[in-house]
Amino acid sequence: MMSxxxxxxxxxxxxxxxxxxxxxxxxxxxxxSVETKQKVxxxxxxxxxxxxxxxxxxxxxxxxxxGVILPELPNNFFTHVVxxxxxxxxxxxxxxxxxxxxxxxxxxxxxxRHLQSGRVDGVLASVCAQTNDIEHxxxxxxxxxxxxFFDRVYEEIGVPTVTTNDYEASFAATxxxxxxxxxxxxxxxxxxxxxxxxxxxxxxxAAMKKYGLLVDSHSWLVADDMESFYRALETxxxxxxxxxxxxxxxxxxxxxxxHICQKRGIRIPDQLKVLAFSNLETAALLAPPLTTVTQxxxxxxxxxxxxxxxxxxxxxEIFEEQxxxxxxxxxxxxxxxxxxxxPKFSEEHVAMNAEK
Amino acid sequence: MMSxxxxxxxxxxxxxxxxxxxxxxxxxxxxxSVETKQKVxxxxxxxxxxxxxxxxxxxxxxxxxxGVILPELPNNFFTHVVxxxxxxxxxxxxxxxxxxxxxxxxxxxxxxRHLQSGRVDGVLASVCAQTNDIEHxxxxxxxxxxxxFFDRVYEEIGVPTVTTNDYEASFAATxxxxxxxxxxxxxxxxxxxxxxxxxxxxxxxAAMKKYGLLVDSHSWLVADDMESFYRALETxxxxxxxxxxxxxxxxxxxxxxxHICQKRGIRIPDQLKVLAFSNLETAALLAPPLTTVTQxxxxxxxxxxxxxxxxxxxxxEIFEEQxxxxxxxxxxxxxxxxxxxxPKFSEEHVAMNAEK
Numbered sequence: 081m082m083s084x085x086x087x088x089x090x091x092x093x094x095x096x097x098x099x100x101x102x103x104x105x106x107x108x109x110x111x112x113s114v115e116t117k118q119k120v121x122x123x124x125x126x127x128x129x130x131x132x133x134x135x136x137x138x139x140x141x142x143x144x145x146x147g148v149i150l151p152e153l154p155n156n157f158f159t160h161v162v163x164x165x166x167x168x169x170x171x172x173x174x175x176x177x178x179x180x181x182x183x184x185x186x187x188x189x190x191x192x193r194h195l196q197s198g199r200v201d202g203v204l205a206s207v208c209a210q211t212n213d214i215e216h217x218x219x220x221x222x223x224x225x226x227x228x229f230f231d232r233v234y235e236e237i238g239v240p241t242v243t244t245n246d247y248e249a250s251f252a253a254t255x256x257x258x259x260x261x262x263x264x265x266x267x268x269x270x271x272x273x274x275x276x277x278x279x280x281x282x283x284x285x286a287a288m289k290k291y292g293l294l295v296d297s298h299s300w301l302v303a304d305d306m307e308s309f310y311r312a313l314e315t316x317x318x319x320x321x322x323x324x325x326x327x328x329x330x331x332x333x334x335x336x337x338x339h340i341c342q343k344r345g346i347r348i349p350d351q352l353k354v355l356a357f358s359n360l361e362t363a364a365l366l367a368p369p370l371t372t373v374t375q376x377x378x379x380x381x382x383x384x385x386x387x388x389x390x391x392x393x394x395x396x397e398i399f400e401e402q403x404x405x406x407x408x409x410x411x412x413x414x415x416x417x418x419x420x421x422x423p424k425f426s427e428e429h430v431a432m433n434a435e436k
Numbered sequence: 437m438m439s440x441x442x443x444x445x446x447x448x449x450x451x452x453x454x455x456x457x458x459x460x461x462x463x464x465x466x467x468x469s470v471e472t473k474q475k476v477x478x479x480x481x482x483x484x485x486x487x488x489x490x491x492x493x494x495x496x497x498x499x500x501x502x503g504v505i506l507p508e509l510p511n512n513f514f515t516h517v518v519x520x521x522x523x524x525x526x527x528x529x530x531x532x533x534x535x536x537x538x539x540x541x542x543x544x545x546x547x548x549r550h551l552q553s554g555r556v557d558g559v560l561a562s563v564c565a566q567t568n569d570i571e572h573x574x575x576x577x578x579x580x581x582x583x584x585f586f587d588r589v590y591e592e593i594g595v596p597t598v599t600t601n602d603y604e605a606s607f608a609a610t611x612x613x614x615x616x617x618x619x620x621x622x623x624x625x626x627x628x629x630x631x632x633x634x635x636x637x638x639x640x641x642a643a644m645k646k647y648g649l650l651v652d653s654h655s656w657l658v659a660d661d662m663e664s665f666y667r668a669l670e671t672x673x674x675x676x677x678x679x680x681x682x683x684x685x686x687x688x689x690x691x692x693x694x695h696i697c698q699k700r701g702i703r704i705p706d707q708l709k710v711l712a713f714s715n716l717e718t719a720a721l722l723a724p725p726l727t728t729v730t731q732x733x734x735x736x737x738x739x740x741x742x743x744x745x746x747x748x749x750x751x752x753e754i755f756e757e758q759x760x761x762x763x764x765x766x767x768x769x770x771x772x773x774x775x776x777x778x779p780k781f782s783e784e785h786v787a788m789n790a791e792k
Contacts, residue, residue, distance in 0.1 A: 154515040154717065162509055166536060175550065178534040180522060194531065338721045361510065362716065365694045367723035 091123050145175045146388060147195050149188065149205035151232065153180050156331065156359040157377045158206070161230065164381025165204060172389055174201075185211035192216040195225070202226035202388045204381075207234065212273035226391035230384040231375075233275050235403065240391075242384040242404045244375045246276055249408040250283025253327060253355055253373050258291050260416050262325030262353055265293070266316065267300040268309075268337070269329035277302075280329045280357065303333055314340050317352070325416075328356035334370060335360075353416045357408070369413035376406045447479050501531045502744060503551050505544065505561035507588065509536050512687065512715040513733045514562070517586065520737025521560060528745055530557075541567035548572040551581070558582035558744045563590065568629035582747035586740040587731075589631050591759065596747075598740040598760045600731045602632050605764040606639025609683060609711055609729050614647050616772050618681030618709055621649070622672065623656040624665075624693070625685035633658075636685045636713070659689055670696050673708070681772075684712035690726060691716075709772045713764070725769035732762045 088106075092099045097116065105112045105120035112120075148165055150158045162178060169176045177200060181187040188208045195203055196219055203225060205217070214234050220227055221239065233241040257265055267284045269277045281300060288295045301316065303309035316322065317340055328334035334356030341348055348354050348368055355371040363370040383404055444462075448455045453472065461468045461476035468476075504521055506514045518534060525532045533556060537543040544564045551559055552575055559581060561573070570590050576583055577595065589597040613621050623640045625633045637656060644651045657672065659665035672678065673696055684690035690712030697704055704710050704724055711727040719726040739760055 153518055154512060156510060159510040159515070162536075175533075175535070177531075179531070180518075335718060335721070338718075342721065360718065362691060362694075362718045362722060365691070365698065365722050366718060367721060367725075369723075 087124075087127065090127065091120060094123060095119055143199055143201050144173065145177050145200045146385070146392075147177045147179060147191075147200040147203045149191060149203065149207075150178065150180050151183050151206055151208045156361060157231070157375055160359055160377030161206075161381035161384075164378040164383075165385040166381075167378075168382055168385035168389065174389075181208040183208045183210050185213065189213075189216045192220055196220055196223055200225070202228075202392045204228050204230060204384050204388055206230050206232045207274070208232075209270045209274055226388055228384050228388045228391070230380055231276060235275065240387050240402045240404070242380050242387070242406070243275070244380065244408045245405050246279035247283040247286075249357075249373050249410070250280040250327075250329075251287045252410055253357075254284045254287035255291075256371070256410060256412065257325040257327060257353055257355065257416060258287065258293065260325075260349075260353055262323075263293060264321070264323045265299070265325040265327055266323035267327045267329065268313065268333045269300060269302055270333075271302055271304060277329060284327060306332070306336070309333070310336055310340070313337065314344070317341070317346060318344055323352065325353040326355075328354070328358075331356055331358035331360055334358060338366065338370075348415050349417060355416050363411075364413060366415075368415050371413045371416040372411050373408050374411055375408045379406050443480075443483065446483065447476060450479060451475055499555055499557050500529065501533050501556045502741070502748075503533045503535060503547075503556040503559045505547060505559065505563075506534065506536050507539050507562055507564045512717060513587070513731055516715055516733030517562075517737035517740075520734040520739075521741040522737075523734075524738055524741035524745065530745075537564040539564045539566050541569065545569075545572045548576055552576055552579055556581070558584075558748045560584050560586060560740050560744055562586050562588045563630070564588075565626045565630055582744055584740050584744045584747070586736055587632060591631065596743050596758045596760070598736050598743070598762070599631070600736065600764045601761050602635035603639040603642075605713075605729050605766070606636040606683075606685075607643045608766055609713075610640045610643035611647075612727070612766060612768065613681045613683060613709055613711060613772060614643065614649065616681075616705075616709055618679075619649060620677070620679045621655070621681040621683055622679035623683045623685065624669065624689045625656060625658055626689075627658055627660060633685060640683060662688070662692070665689070666692055666696070669693065670700070673697070673702060674700055679708065681709040682711075684710070684714075687712055687714035687716055690714060694722065694726075704771050705773060711772050719767075720769060722771075724771050727769045727772040728767050729764050730767055731764045735762050 088099050088102050092102045095102070101112060101116065102120055105117045106124065146165075146169060148162060150162070152158065162176070166176050179191045181191065185208060188211065192203075193216060203220060205227065206229065214237055217227065217234065217237060217239075221237070228240050228242065230242040231244075233243060235241060254265065265284075265288065267281060269281055272278055272281065285295050285299070288299070301309070301312060313336060326337050328337060334354060337354055338348070340346070341352065346352055355373065357375060358370065358372040359375060359377050360370065360372065363372050383406065387402075387404070444455050444458050448458045451458070457468060457472065458476055461473045462480065502521075502525060504518060506518070508514065518532070522532050535547045537547065541564060544567070548559075549572060559576060561583065562585065570593055573583065573590065573593060573595075577593070584596050584598065586598040587600075589599060591597055610621065621640075621644065623637060625637055628634055628637065641651050641655070644655070657665070657668060669692060682690075682693050684693060690710060693710055694704070696702070697708065702708055711729065713731065714726065714728040715731060715733050716726065716728065719728050739762065743758075743760070
């Protein structure tokens with residue numbers, strides 16, 4: 081590993097100045113003449129000198145790095161969010177450190193505790209499904225480390241949030257299923273202490289009630305873990321009181337629905353209509369193409385990063401209670417349209433044109 | 437931000453010992469008695485003390501972090517690789533820093549140069565498609581920072597590599613297309629200076645020749661950028677000499693094929709058979725289900741991380757020239773089987789059972 085000390089000494093020796101002068105020149109200190117700075121920079125460049133970031137960080141108290149906490153990675157929504165975050169970070173010349181909690185509360189706590197130690201200048205977080213304990217996030221806030229939540233948020237702890245219009249988009253999606261003839265819709269979702277789960281369920285229930293449809297505890301199914309969810313959903317779909325529509329609150333639950341329908345020979349959309357909150361790039365290519373509530377993932381990541389950098393740069397216009405909402409779009413495809421046995425290209429074209 | 441200095445002093449004051457004793461106790465030094473260590477650890481825990489990682493890093497020359505360089509993120513192969521890497525890193529109590537080059541040579545160079553400064557203890561890299569310049573990687577090696585390549589590798593610079601059996605898997609996939617009746621197969625791939633592109637193309641050409649099929653410069657199409665690739669492929673697919681089979685060297689090119697076929701009404705598999713190197717989780721749910729060469733992504737990430745940690749821990753059994761190969765599996769689905777107008781569930785079941 082290259083030692084900073086040796087390099088600074090070498091530059092000092094070759095230019096016949098003190099190490100401290102070299103160090104201050106490299107930090108662009110006003111105490112050092114422009115002429116000396118130019119000589120130091122030229123030689124440093126020639127020697128391929130790279131400052132040690134940890135030494136620099138201690139001096140400046142800046143890591144030039146932001147941390148991003150994601151609940152899971154094979155997830156199209158989060159990958160687009162990360163691209164939005166990176167877009168902003170690149171402009172600020174910051175590095176993006178991505179951490180994955182795998183939906184584990186213990187992982188989330190360990191990571192946040194780790195980040196309390198000054199490794200990053202700020203944190204963007206989407207919380208995991210396994211807990212609603214906020215102690216570790218409060219610890220971060222108490223230390224003054226800037227924090228912004230996106231998508232899965234805790235609104236009550238005084239931190240800016242970036243979300244989509246979960247309630248309204250969910251209401252509109254439910255209305256779409258009802259207008260396509262569904263009467264017994266099953267809403268499948270992640271645990272209800274997650275903000276996105278609660279709001280999307282509330283939007284679903286409100287729309288059902290508006291149309292006079294029954295809502296009771298059989299109207300939704302919570303996926304605590306994917307294996308038991310698969311079994312519970314399969315039982316519902318082949319039972320006597322099978323639903324005629326499924327609204328998946330997150331993408332991976334819709335993929336489970338498709339797998340069960342394929343295995344059990346349940347025909348989408350003529351026996352069962354399906355839609356989901358999803359950023360799946362193959363949504364239009366599935367058999368049949370999947371109707372999606374498409375979230376503005378890139379824009380959400382971009383907005384969350386912009387707010388975080390305003391906090392890092394201590395700009396005054398930031399209000400901790402500010403909640404930014406970027407609306408989603410319903411894209412109707414064959415999985416909710418008509419009573420087809422097979423996907424018809426004509427209908428998908430309508431949907432694809434609507435995307436443009 | 438919590439200051440380490442103040443906390444060490446407070447622990448020292450409260451226990452009536454020196455700051456240096458506290459510091460050595462926290463580092464579990466043999467110079468300090470077990471009794472003193474226990475007192476220091478108990479009080480540190482009580483005070484919620486978190487050591488500053490940059491100060492610790494300077495002392496130990498360990499960042500307890502590894503860097504992972506990925507060419508792109510919305511990519512199912514790489515997300516599974518990252519999960520394999522994280523699986524190992526968690527056991528070692530290391531953090532994983534994920535960097536994305538977006539296939540840009542300038543990004544890759546900037547990141548590697550940044551990592552030369554001691555921010556990470558080791559680097560796992562899959563190289564970007566835009567360059568075959570290796571200077572920046574040589575810089576990393578000269579500084580003694582452990583490096584392991586996975587998937588997209590430079591074999592000639594004396595660094596361990598983890599790949600799949602690109603040539604053999606490609607040969608077998610091509611043979612499968614030929615056995616299904618294809619005579620004019622188009623191989624679509626990323627730029628040929630990438631190791632995976634070259635080997636997969638070589639496997640394809642060898643299989644074509646084995647069966648006496650023509651191979652010339654029209655037998656493959658390189659995707660330099662996705663927009664011009666889309667146009668070039670569309671032209672080929674609707675032209676007079678349209679291929680009867682497509683072998684996509686990477687997943688995203690197969691998705692482009694499906695989009696063009698959907699737009700142009702080209703029926704898969706009766707007009708065109710399609711297969712791809714892919715870890716797409718929706719492969720079996722597409723219209724029609726996509727035949728894949730499925731790479732052992734998780735295992736590749738796990739193996740690459742294990743080798744990196746052996747290098748970081750300076751174990752002697754590591755040979756820089758070692759190249760690990762983990763084989764892929766061909767999973768035949770409807771996109772290459774029979775002459776069907778629509779996907780039939782029965783055939784997909786065969787394919788799905790084959791997966792188990």
